[in-house]
Amino acid sequence: MISLSSIFLLALLPSSLHASSPLAPTSDFRSRPDLHAPTIDLQVFAPELVSPGYIFLTPYRNEDAGPYIYDNLGQLVWSGAGTQGASDSHNLHVCEYKAKDHLCFFQGHQHHGWARGHGVIMDVNYRVVRTVEAVGSATQTDMHEFRLIDGGKRALVTVYQPRAYDLGPFGIGPGLGWIQDSMFQEIDVETGELLFEWRALDHIAPSFSYTCIACTDTSGDGLTRDTPWDYFHINSIDKNSDGDYLISARHVAAVYKISGKDGQILWQLNGANPTFKNNENLHFSSQHHAQWIAENDTHAAISLFDNASNTFNKTHPESRGMLVGINYTDRSAIMLREWVAPEKTGISAGSQGNTQILPNHNVFIGWGDHAFYSEHLDTGEAVMYGKLAQWGSDVMMYRCNKYSWVGNPLTTPSLWTYSKSGTNDSSLQFYVSWNGATQVRAWKFYTSDSASGPWTMTGLMNKTGFETNFSTRAVKEWSFAEAIDGDGKPLKRSSVTKTFVPSEFIVAGCDDQGCNPIPHLREGEVFEKTIPVVSNRGKFYTQGYNTARYYPELSRRLVSIPSFGIAFSLGVAMLILLAVGAVLGSRRVLGILGSCVDGALRLGRGEGGVRRRFAGGVISPRYQKLDSEQGTT
Ligand SMILES: *[C@@H]1O[C@H](CO)[C@@H](O)[C@H](O)[C@H]1NC(C)=O
Ligand SMILES: *[C@@H]1O[C@H](CO)[C@@H](O)[C@H](O)[C@H]1NC(C)=O
Ligand SMILES: *[C@@H]1O[C@H](CO)[C@@H](O)[C@H](O)[C@H]1NC(C)=O
Ligand SMILES: *[C@@H]1O[C@H](CO)[C@@H](O)[C@H](O)[C@H]1NC(C)=O
Ligand SMILES: *[C@@H]1O[C@H](CO)[C@@H](O)[C@H](O)[C@H]1NC(C)=O
Ligand SMILES: *[C@@H]1O[C@H](CO)[C@@H](O)[C@H](O)[C@H]1NC(C)=O
Ligand SMILES: CC(=O)N[C@H]1CO[C@H](CO)[C@@H](O)[C@@H]1O
Numbered sequence: 208m209i210s211l212s213s214i215f216l217l218a219l220l221p222s223s224l225h226a227s228s229p230l231a232p233t234s235d236f237r238s239r240p241d242l243h244a245p246t247i248d249l250q251v252f253a254p255e256l257v258s259p260g261y262i263f264l265t266p267y268r269n270e271d272a273g274p275y276i277y278d279n280l281g282q283l284v285w286s287g288a289g290t291q292g293a294s295d296s297h298n299l300h301v302c303e304y305k306a307k308d309h310l311c312f313f314q315g316h317q318h319h320g321w322a323r324g325h326g327v328i329m330d331v332n333y334r335v336v337r338t339v340e341a342v343g344s345a346t347q348t349d350m351h352e353f354r355l356i357d358g359g360k361r362a363l364v365t366v367y368q369p370r371a372y373d374l375g376p377f378g379i380g381p382g383l384g385w386i387q388d389s390m391f392q393e394i395d396v397e398t399g400e401l402l403f404e405w406r407a408l409d410h411i412a413p414s415f416s417y418t419c420i421a422c423t424d425t426s427g428d429g430l431t432r433d434t435p436w437d438y439f440h441i442n443s444i445d446k447n448s449d450g451d452y453l454i455s456a457r458h459v460a461a462v463y464k465i466s467g468k469d470g471q472i473l474w475q476l477n478g479a480n481p482t483f484k485n486n487e488n489l490h491f492s493s494q495h496h497a498q499w500i501a502e503n504d505t506h507a508a509i510s511l512f513d514n515a516s517n518t519f520n521k522t523h524p525e526s527r528g529m530l531v532g533i534n535y536t537d538r539s540a541i542m543l544r545e546w547v548a549p550e551k552t553g554i555s556a557g558s559q560g561n562t563q564i565l566p567n568h569n570v571f572i573g574w575g576d577h578a579f580y581s582e583h584l585d586t587g588e589a590v591m592y593g594k595l596a597q598w599g600s601d602v603m604m605y606r607c608n609k610y611s612w613v614g615n616p617l618t619t620p621s622l623w624t625y626s627k628s629g630t631n632d633s634s635l636q637f638y639v640s641w642n643g644a645t646q647v648r649a650w651k652f653y654t655s656d657s658a659s660g661p662w663t664m665t666g667l668m669n670k671t672g673f674e675t676n677f678s679t680r681a682v683k684e685w686s687f688a689e690a691i692d693g694d695g696k697p698l699k700r701s702s703v704t705k706t707f708v709p710s711e712f713i714v715a716g717c718d719d720q721g722c723n724p725i726p727h728l729r730e731g732e733v734f735e736k737t738i739p740v741v742s743n744r745g746k747f748y749t750q751g752y753n754t755a756r757y758y759p760e761l762s763r764r765l766v767s768i769p770s771f772g773i774a775f776s777l778g779v780a781m782l783i784l785l786a787v788g789a790v791l792g793s794r795r796v797l798g799i800l801g802s803c804v805d806g807a808l809r810l811g812r813g814e815g816g817v818r819r820r821f822a823g824g825v826i827s828p829r830y831q832k833l834d835s836e837q838g839t840t
Contacts (some may be wrong), residue, residue, distance in 0.1 A: 247281030304359030525553025573607030
């Protein structure tokens with residue numbers, strides 16, 4: 208029997224912190240100031256040896272948690288932060304659904320070592336086309352596995368289910384104790400029908416656990432329904448062509464083959480009650496991500512990520528990816544390969560992590576609570592090693608993956624244009640990007656004196672990264688950019704953009720490329736809010752857009768709308784106006800309109816409801832000494 212004084216550390220922590228830090232720097236794109244994509248520190252890179260494809264990272268506890276795609280060079284391809292709502296996501300990967308490549312990931316709320324949420328399926332346009340929820344009598348799905356199988360017809364999900372349990376034999380009582388059951392379900396993706404369900408408590412006694420009650424704040428103390436003892440901790444599910452499952456459970460340090468017919472355990476690798484004798488080279492513990500690699504009647508090969516320690520029993524000095532061979536005939540298991548991090552002393556992953564064998568036999572590894580990933584040759588040598596955040600940061604990635612991917616976003620490219628003087632004395636700078644687009648090879652830049660054209664092509668520039676910058680001497684007021692694919696074909700155009708020209712008030716902080724951030728307040732200075740004043744009206748506003756032609760491509764389509772369509776829209780608009788008029792009375796409507804205009808005028812004159820002083824026609828923020836006793840409140 209295993210001593211219950213053993214200690215296992217946390218699995219996944221809740222993501223209460225979302226702070227940016229010097230250890231987790233983020234990008235600053237002028238065309239996409241909304242994005243805070245982590246920047247990758249690529250420490251090992253052998254371009255001729257890495258496999259083609261993209262890297263799928265799902266950091267959490269960083270500034271903008273969410274699903275991200277990067278290229279081999281560590282450059283951002285897609286930031287999905289925000290697309291999954293106000294929650295964390297995990298294990299972004301490419302999955303097959305309806306015979307096409309999709310993105311799959313878990314989305315949900317993070318707890319100590321487990322989560323509640325659902326699986327998300329997104330198409331190549333980055334639209335959510337389906338979600339997968341737990342069914343049966345279970346609670347919501349957990350993040351440890353969300354995997355589509357059978358061409359996307361079925362999904363495998365983990366569920367962490369608290370249950371009332373008699374923990375008396377473990378010294379918990381008198382009164383009701385609580386245990387965390389580890390479940391998995393196979394679900395029909397379209398209908399939500401429950402096809403298979405398996406519960407650890409039906410098959411593996413808690414006494415086989417290597418984790419003890421209340422050893423850490425995440426193992427659970429068993430005292431309440433919110434702090435059940437997590438004795439098993441399922442963290443991966445795979446299924447073979449016979450219909451049998453392979454699951455990994457970290458708190459029992461074991462991998463199980465489970466019958467797809469009746470849920471019986473067919474064999475157990477490692478742990479307290481193993482079926483196979485480990486070769487002397489095979490030690491693993493607290494492992495993650497067990498995957499079928501090959502299996503026949505006499506042998507099996509599985510890959511896994513070996514955390515290598517359960518704190519009291521360190522089975523290896525460092526965590527690693529591992530390939531394990533099992534001989535069913537003589538009931539033995541052996542380590543066939545291992546892949547360690549390219550660090551002097553390796554990495555000891557406190558939690559999480561995964562090992563993915565790529566189609567060309569390279570191996571891709573996510574280092575769990577260290578926000579690092581690496582790619583290795585079959586023989587072990589690292590050919591890529593990237594850090595999304597540095598040692599000591601709080602940022603984690605449950606799993607990192609590599610796949611080929613073609614993304615066709617529905618959005619248009621984003622363009623920001625800038626000129627220091629607005630005339631040929633300076634230059635016109637273009638900053639363009641297109642979040643998620645993988646087909647862009649080059650950008651064409653067009654300018655005009657009017658928002659409606661005519662347009663002149665002023666330059667062609669190969670794409671240089673997530674954001675491409677370009678500059679021309681011929682400064683114009685209006686621009687758009689056009690994305691070009693590898694065959695030279697245009698893909699999509701940005702919206703029309705008005706050149707940003709800094710006013711005399713801020714230009715001292717600007718150079719030919721753009722403007723610098725406003726300096727931080729000095730000691731004793733306070734920020735005084737000001738509002739626009741009448742004398743500036745018009746000068747700095749972005750007037751002049753032709754709303755029907757925001758998107759140059761769209762305008763062509765608008766032309767083709769049959770005229771009855773416009774007449775119909777006008778008719779509907781009139782009907783709505785009539786209805787509103789009937790309800791409120793037309794005089795009332797005019798009154799409301801009038802008061803809006805009044806308000807706008809008052810605001811323009813600086814008579815808004817907020818009481819504050821302002822002086823002179825200055826739009827830019829002003830600073831004021833605190834000791835003048837005039838600080839804003
Ligand atoms: C099963 O796999 C083992 C290991 O790869 C191999 O040596 C053996 O020949 C295979 N057996 C059959 C029947 O294919
Ligand atoms: C540590 O783990 C190894 C491999 O699982 C096992 O053989 C050994 O007995 C364990 N040692 C202790 C002290 O539990
Ligand atoms: C598996 O064990 C059987 C029986 O001992 C042996 O004949 C066979 O060679 C072993 N397979 C491998 C790949 O070593
Ligand atoms: C742009 O890319 C194409 C195709 O990769 C290449 O042939 C061409 O030399 C590149 N042009 C510049 C200016 O780098
Ligand atoms: C724009 O690109 C040039 C090189 O083409 C580079 O020197 C410059 O730093 C870039 N500017 C910005 C703001 O990225
Ligand atoms: C600005 O420069 C472009 C090309 O260099 C030229 O065609 C254009 O006439 C210039 N505009 C003015 C106002 O000088
Ligand atoms: C969950 C777990 O067991 N984590 C362990 C992984 O390995 C390191 C050291 O190798 C331990 O410190 C962690 O506790």
